[in-house]
Amino acid sequence: MPTSRIYWRLHSLQQHFKSEASLPLNLAMATGSKLFLSLFLQLLSILFLFNPTNAQGLKIGFYEKSCPKVELIVKNVAADTMSKAPSLAGALLRMFFHDCFVRGCDGSILLDSPTNQSEKDAFPNLSLRGYQIIDRAKAEIEKECPGVVSCSDILALIARDIVAARNGPSWEVETGRRDGNVSIITDAFQNLPGPGFNISQLITRFQQKGLSVKDLAVLSAGHTLGVSHCFSFSNRLYNFTGKGINNDADPTLDPNYVAKLKVKCKPADTTTIVEMDPGSFSTFDNDYYKLVTKRRGLFQSDATLLDNAETKAYVELHAIQKESFFQDFGVSMVKMGRIGVLTGIQGEIRKVCSKVN
Numbered sequence: 361m362p363t364s365r366i367y368w369r370l371h372s373l374q375q376h377f378k379s380e381a382s383l384p385l386n387l388a389m390a391t392g393s394k395l396f397l398s399l400f401l402q403l404l405s406i407l408f409l410f411n412p413t414n415a416q417g418l419k420i421g422f423y424e425k426s427c428p429k430v431e432l433i434v435k436n437v438a439a440d441t442m443s444k445a446p447s448l449a450g451a452l453l454r455m456f457f458h459d460c461f462v463r464g465c466d467g468s469i470l471l472d473s474p475t476n477q478s479e480k481d482a483f484p485n486l487s488l489r490g491y492q493i494i495d496r497a498k499a500e501i502e503k504e505c506p507g508v509v510s511c512s513d514i515l516a517l518i519a520r521d522i523v524a525a526r527n528g529p530s531w532e533v534e535t536g537r538r539d540g541n542v543s544i545i546t547d548a549f550q551n552l553p554g555p556g557f558n559i560s561q562l563i564t565r566f567q568q569k570g571l572s573v574k575d576l577a578v579l580s581a582g583h584t585l586g587v588s589h590c591f592s593f594s595n596r597l598y599n600f601t602g603k604g605i606n607n608d609a610d611p612t613l614d615p616n617y618v619a620k621l622k623v624k625c626k627p628a629d630t631t632t633i634v635e636m637d638p639g640s641f642s643t644f645d646n647d648y649y650k651l652v653t654k655r656r657g658l659f660q661s662d663a664t665l666l667d668n669a670e671t672k673a674y675v676e677l678h679a680i681q682k683e684s685f686f687q688d689f690g691v692s693m694v695k696m697g698r699i700g701v702l703t704g705i706q707g708e709i710r711k712v713c714s715k716v717n
């Protein structure tokens with residue numbers, strides 16, 4: 361029997377048991393459906409093994425037949441990049457985040473505009489770098505299986521492989537995204553959370569993308585990788601209340617850290633960069649949470665995680681506990697990778713990631 365037929369059968373069985381299984385557990389037991397319940401749970405695990413396409417039309421191993429080497433190619437490009445330019449780790453992780461928050465994970469961050477009006481033009485060079493790495497992966501994949509793998513999927517795969525290569529967790533990446541053909545600079549400003557956001561603004565922005573308060577706490581730790589321009593946080597050092605007086609630093613930032621940062625970042629500095637997780641900015645670990653609890657998170661959007669009971673509890677627990685953060689990170693990345701995706705016959709598979717076909 362072909363797999364799809366089996367899947368269909370299991371699916372209809374599942375439908376059959378659905379009303380039963382959605383009863384509260386104890387009630388279902390009481391009505392003598394223990395057997396049905398365990399049968400149902402077995403069916404669920406079989407369904408899981410078949411790994412059907414999810415609601416968004418994505419699935420793990422989408423290219424298993426059409427381009428079986430794609431994951432290996434991307435993994436090798438990521439490993440090679442990390443051995444030569446580990447400082448690109450943060451930038452490449454951010455690239456996927458930016459892509460997903462603006463018009464969905466559709467590769468729109470990669471598009472060039474002849475008039476510099478696409479998403480990528482909304483940010484200074486530094487926060488997003490590494491476009492050449494995506495181009496290189498794409499070129500190698502096109503040689504192997506032309507016109508099959510989307511640029512948006514390459515972003516999703518490379519984000520995972522970069523994190524894993526920097527001692528972080530790994531996870532199964534759903535693929536099957538297709539590429540959009542629209543990229544507008546103003547969309548970036550309207551959809552991305554800013555470094556000055558407070559907790560309610562952050563929660564709202566994440567919820568608009570279908571992400572939870574927990575996802576916010578988890579994904580914020582992406583700041584364990586990478587660097588920032590001084591100007592993204594210098595108001596916290598010099599002019600926090602807007603009165604422009606001396607000693608007008610953000611009181612939620614450790615004063616000793618303020619003093620250190622002032623040495624590196626002069627007022628109105630537009631070029632200097634600092635590490636977001638000093639000392640291990642190219643290692644993926646739980647140090648971010650340690651920094652935030654010590655009031656050394658670089659941005660207001662980091663510090664404000666202590667202003668909400670749920671995010672605060674998450675931060676405090678994972679400052680001392682790495683394992684469950686690592687697990688959560690993969691789960692939240694998969695969720696983020698589902699935002700606004702194009703699948704099936706939507707969009708296109710770009711030939712070159714910076715241009716629509």
Ligand SMILES: *[C@@H]1O[C@H](CO)[C@@H](O)[C@H](O)[C@H]1NC(C)=O
Nearest residue numbers: 472473474475476477481485
């Ligand atoms: C776009 O930006 C690049 C690099 O900053 C610059 O060389 C080019 O002249 C710009 N093009 C337009 C049309 O503004």
Ligand SMILES: *[C@@H]1O[C@H](CO)[C@@H](O)[C@H](O)[C@H]1NC(C)=O
Nearest residue numbers: 481483484485486487630631
């Ligand atoms: C981007 O990088 C180029 C070359 O490194 C530099 O000349 C240019 O000023 C940078 N632009 C921004 C906005 O940082």
Ligand SMILES: *[C@@H]1O[C@H](CO)[C@@H](O)[C@H](O)[C@H]1NC(C)=O
Nearest residue numbers: 556557558559560561562667
């Ligand atoms: C967050 O910022 C917004 C906009 O400035 C403001 O309306 C809101 O009251 C702030 N919320 C908190 C919890 O500070």
Ligand SMILES: *[C@@H]1O[C@H](CO)[C@@H](O)[C@H](O)[C@H]1NC(C)=O
Nearest residue numbers: 599600601602603604605627
């Ligand atoms: C401090 O911030 C305020 C409000 O943003 C601004 O008007 C003022 O020019 C700033 N002062 C300095 C010295 O940067």
Ligand SMILES: *[C@@H]1O[C@H](CO)[C@@H](O)[C@H](O)[C@H]1NC(C)=O
Nearest residue numbers: 540541542706707708716717
């Ligand atoms: C963009 O893609 C849509 C289909 O997703 C298509 O209808 C449209 O013509 C495309 N536009 C350009 C400029 O390629």
